[in-house]
Amino acid sequence: MHKLDRTDTRLLLALTEDPRSTIVALAEKLGLSRNTVQARMSALDASNVLHPFDRRINPVALGYPLTAFISVHLQQQQLGTIVEKLSDIPEIVQAHGLSGTSDLLVRVVCTDADDLFRITGLILECEGxxxxxxxxxxxxxxxxxxxxxxxxxQNA
Amino acid sequence: MHKLDRTDTRLLLALTEDPRSTIVALAEKLGLSRNTVQARMSALDASNVLHPFDRRINPVALGYPLTAFISVHLQQQQLGTIVEKLSDIPEIVQAHGLSGTSDLLVRVVCTDADDLFRITGLILECEGxxxxxxxxxxxxxxxxxxxxxxxxxQNA
DNA sequence: CGGGGGTTGCACATTCTGCTCTATCCAGCG
DNA sequence: CGCTGGATAGAGCAGAATGTGCAACCCCCG
Structure with missing residues (x-):
């Protein structure tokens, strides 16, 4: 993973403040040349520093006002197949493997309580x-x- | 919240596939006029459909390779002040209020195990x-x- | 029938982009 | 010491994108 230096973080900060600002605007803001900013941006795009655009989409706007976290206990040998099956459920928007008391932390979005009930049912159906x-x-x-x-x- | 129609979702999908594509490129891709895309984009920016740019930044690239979830139990009357204090801890990148067995689900990033230990200490110090x-x-x-x-x- | 909202096409001046070439600065290395 | 590679800056150019304003259109709803 490309380690970021101070210039990169300044760039990211500026982007956070205005995600749609142009290269020239960024260059001016940071006191850098247009070329430098352009090079840095390409590098950021190419590396995996930035997650996909998805992350910025608010599920509420998509009609899923409810979010829930589901702690899943499972037979760890089956982890792979379970994750595969869970991937087919669109309402599951994220899942982390965990150490500790539970094995999987699943984040789901849903339209209402009934919907949530339905989705937990789908999860429980998975073998393992x-x-x-x-x-x-x-x-x-x-x-x-x-x-x-x-x-x-910045201040470091 | 602005409810999205099919055009909006198509736009978001196209953006997901290429976050840096220009308005004209999007218009062409979706078979819409440039004006329409421009109008939609402004609307999306103005509404709260999109989260801030932050969300796309991968903390790993910032030098925090470890992520942990901390379930916090607390005196609910103190929720407000606790959240305020937690906000001062940079490593806490997200926190959700929960119904259920625990009150707060905190997501932290850290450099290593010692760092994590330190941060949990900070959380436990909070009154309540x-x-x-x-x-x-x-x-x-x-x-x-x-x-x-x-x-x-799309298919609906 | 008369809006209003969303869409479209067009045009204009301005700005931005991608690209190239050159030069400078600086750190690391033989 | 001189060389080299990497990052940066400056400039320039053609082409593309942007912001803006405007007139027209379609279609649904009252």
Whole structure:
């Protein structure tokens, strides 16, 4: 993974403040030449520093106002096939493998409580899934953010 | 919240496939006029359909290879002040209020195990926090995605 | 029938982009 | 010490994209 230097983080910060700003605007803002910014941007695009655009889409706008986290306990030998099956469920928007008391943390979005019930059912149907504990998300109290990390990098 | 129609979702899909494509390119791809795309994009920007650019930044590239989820139990009356304090910790990149057995699901990034230990310490220090259960993320088995939801919208 | 919203086509001046070439600066190395 | 590679800056150019304004159109709804 391409390690970022101070210029890169400044670039990312500027982008965070205005995601649609042009290269020249960025260059001016950061006191760099247009060429430099362009080179950095290409490098960022090419590397895997940036997640796909998906991440910026708010599922609420897509008609899925409810978010839930489901802790899944499973037979670990089956992890691979289970993840494959879960991938087929569109409402599952993310899943992390975990160490600790549960094996999988699944994030789902849904239209309402009935929908959530249906989806947990789908998860429980998978062979190898032993238990699933659902927690409804009551709000994103701290929205995802990388800004504080970027700013710390600045001052370092 | 602005409800998205089929044109919007097609636009978002196209953007997901190429986040840096220009307005004209999008227009051509979708068979729409440049004006239309431009209008839609402005609307999307103005509404809260899109999360900030932050979300696309991979903390690994920033030097935080470890991710952990921490389930926090707390005195609910103190929720507000606790969230405020947690906001001051840069490594906390996200937090959701939960219904269910725990009150708060906190997502942290860190450089190594010691760093994680330090951060859990910071969380436990907050007044009103009763318990914190840490689970290390072993991998993002299903990376965040909105694409399946968008595609479903297409065919609906 | 008369809007209003969304869409379209067109045109204009301005700005941005991608690309190339050159030159400078600096750190690392033989 | 001199060389080399990498990052940066400056300039220039043709082509493309952008922002903007405007008139027209279609279609659904009241």
């Amino acid at each position: 899934v032993e238990r699933a504990e659902t927690s409804l998300a009551m709000g994103e109290l701290i929205p995802f953010r990388a800004k504080p990390l970027l700013e710390r990098e | 926090v009763e318990r914190a259960e840490t689970s290390l993320a072993m991998g993002e088995l299903i990376p965040f995605r909105a694409k399946p939801l968008l595609e479903r919208e």
